Amino acid sequence: MPRVLSGDKEPDGIGNWQKSIPSNLEPWQQYYRALAEKTNAFPVPAQPQTPAADVMLALSKYDPAIEELRQASRLPYSRFPLEYDKENPAALSMSHLATLKECALALQLRAIAELQTGQSDKALEDVKLMLRLADSIRTEPILVSHLVRIAILRLALQPIWEGLAEHRWSDAQLAELDRNLAGLDFVADYRLAIRGEVVLLQGLFDYLRRHPEELPYWCQPEDAPRSGLGRFLFRLIPSGWFYQNQLRYSRAGAEFYLPLADVNRGIISPAANRRAEVALKADIKRPSLYNLFERMLLPAPGRLMTRFANAQAYVALARVAIALERYRLAHGEYPETLDALVPQFIAKLPRDVINGQPLKYRRTNDGAFVLYSVGWNETDDGGWVAVTKNGHVDWENGDWVWQYPAK
Numbered sequence: 001m002p003r004v005l006s007g008d009k010e011p012d013g014i015g016n017w018q019k020s021i022p023s024n025l026e027p028w029q030q031y032y033r034a035l036a037e038k039t040n041a042f043p044v045p046a047q048p049q050t051p052a053a054d055v056m057l058a059l060s061k062y063d064p065a066i067e068e069l070r071q072a073s074r075l076p077y078s079r080f081p082l083e084y085d086k087e088n089p090a091a092l093s094m095s096h097l098a099t100l101k102e103c104a105l106a107l108q109l110r111a112i113a114e115l116q117t118g119q120s121d122k123a124l125e126d127v128k129l130m131l132r133l134a135d136s137i138r139t140e141p142i143l144v145s146h147l148v149r150i151a152i153l154r155l156a157l158q159p160i161w162e163g164l165a166e167h168r169w170s171d172a173q174l175a176e177l178d179r180n181l182a183g184l185d186f187v188a189d190y191r192l193a194i195r196g197e198v199v200l201l202q203g204l205f206d207y208l209r210r211h212p213e214e215l216p217y218w219c220q221p222e223d224a225p226r227s228g229l230g231r232f233l234f235r236l237i238p239s240g241w242f243y244q245n246q247l248r249y250s251r252a253g254a255e256f257y258l259p260l261a262d263v264n265r266g267i268i269s270p271a272a273n274r275r276a277e278v279a280l281k282a283d284i285k286r287p288s289l290y291n292l293f294e295r296m297l298l299p300a301p302g303r304l305m306t307r308f309a310n311a312q313a314y315v316a317l318a319r320v321a322i323a324l325e326r327y328r329l330a331h332g333e334y335p336e337t338l339d340a341l342v343p344q345f346i347a348k349l350p351r352d353v354i355n356g357q358p359l360k361y362r363r364t365n366d367g368a369f370v371l372y373s374v375g376w377n378e379t380d381d382g383g384w385v386a387v388t389k390n391g392h393v394d395w396e397n398g399d400w401v402w403q404y405p406a407k
Contacts, residue, residue, distance in 0.1 A: 014109070015158065018393045019385055020405045022162055023112045025051035032058040052116035059110050066110075069103065070125070073132040079139065088214075089203040097148045100137065104130050104152040111159035120168045123159055124176065130156040131180050138189065141196020143299075146189055150311040153184070160318055164325050165404040171329050174322045178346065181319050186312040187268055187353065190261045190305075198253040201297065205246040212237045244290040252294050256280045260305055267356050268309040270376050276301050306376055306395050309353050313373040316350035317402040320359060320371060334369050337361070354378055360399070366406060373400040 011031040015023035029051040036044040042058040049057075072078070080096045107126045114123035134152040137145045160177060163169045169177070208215055213235050256276045261268050277300070284295045320338065323346035327335050335341065338349055338361050352359050352373045360372050360380060370383040376396045386398030 014112070015162065016393070018401065019387070020165075020401075020403050022165060022405060023116075023158065025055050025109075025113060025116065028058075028109065029054040050117070052113040055109060055113040056117065059106060059113070062106055062110075066107070066126075066129070069133075070129055073129055073136070078136070080137065082140065088207050089200050090207075092142075092200075094142070094144060097137070097145060100133050101148055101151055101155075104133055104155045107133075108155040108158055112162060115159060115163050115166070115168050118168075120163060120170070120173060123163065124169075124173050127156050127159050127177065128180055141192055142200060143193045143197045143304075146186075146193040147307065149189070150186070150307050153311055153315070157314060157318055161321075161402070161404075164321055167325070167328075169322075169325065171326050174326050174329075178319055178322045181315055181322075184312075184315045185266075186308045186315070187261045187266050188263050190268070190308040191258060191263060194253060194257045198250055201249060201293075202246065205242050205249075205293075209239050209242040212242075241289065245293045248291050248294045249297065252280065252283065252298055256283075257298075257301060260301065261308070265356050266312075266351060266353060268305055268312070268353055270305075270309075270354065270378050273301050273305045302396075309376065310395055310400060312353040313375075313400045314402070316353065316359060317371055317373065317400070319346065319350055320361075321402050322346075324369060324371070333367065334363055336363065368404055368406075371402045375400045 011027035015021040029048065032042050032054060033044050033048065035041060042061060044054060044058060048054060082094075083092060086092055107130045111123040111126040111130075114120070114126065130152060134149040134156070137149060140146075215237070256279055260273055260276055280298070280301065284291050284298075287295065320341070323341040324334050324338075326345040327341055330345075338358065342349060349358065351357060354374055354376070355378065357374075360374065360383065361369060362383075363369050372383045374380050375398055377398070381399045383401050383403065384398050385401050386394035386396075388394045
């Protein structure tokens, strides 16, 4: 599918469900109309319609591609043809990830426009397709694939949140959304990603041990130009040096990263993460010939774990929010406690991924509610969302919240 944009800068207007800001499609309407004056890349009407209608018309050029993608998504056992057996693992092409995210961006924008024009059935199909795109790379044992899955999930949650905030989903649609979210387990996927990353790097060590002259260029494509400078000297590196670095890297993955996700309890502990960061820093504090790859390749545990924990937290929050909306449709108001949702509207209440405790919930005076995880600081801040100086959500402070804008 082509890019949803043809300019240099994405227009503002898409909301931020973490801060309870709904989407404004008017900047997108203006963007496509301004673009039509320079190119015929997207169709626009002669006279402006509503922002949502204009956006849907502009995106209609992708209808055949989206339909083809939807048909392909129904093949349950398909996968992208990654060449895992390449001699140099660093040359493994992951170009499909950027394409998947671009498709998800287009589907997100279209689903929001469909909701705003009362076409919730079409919006549901686009949200399901977004989640299927994320699922299509779930079995890839590569860390970056799972980080892209998390990015696509966040894109999919925007129209889910907006449909809930505006009461646009029917009970049957809500039940289907819950079924699509119920199978997501980013705690287990984290362990798959870390194990796969460690194995992938074993292949890199093997490759460099056989081709030590490639050591300065291992991160470049196979067809990149090579300089002859120093190649002879690098051939003199003993195999034991590579084995020692391989051992240190693998041990760090097993000791400092894998234990951070407790699959049996469904928990990613920030406290355990902080201990691992201290231990890792101590392990690599003094540079040596044998921790070169450990220092160079291992990501910071905190930033990595926050993403996986946050993704699982918002899956749980979205599922409970869906159950709350189903309860409201049946009873005309939200329940006093989450226990009232079981088992009619949700089979089992998901727990907070941070501590395994129940998610926090309370009704508000305006007839709405606040639902949240205690977040990465492991402190109940009463549903407060921390914001950085740049206006972005601060994922390391405050609570991870699901709520709707005041009416």
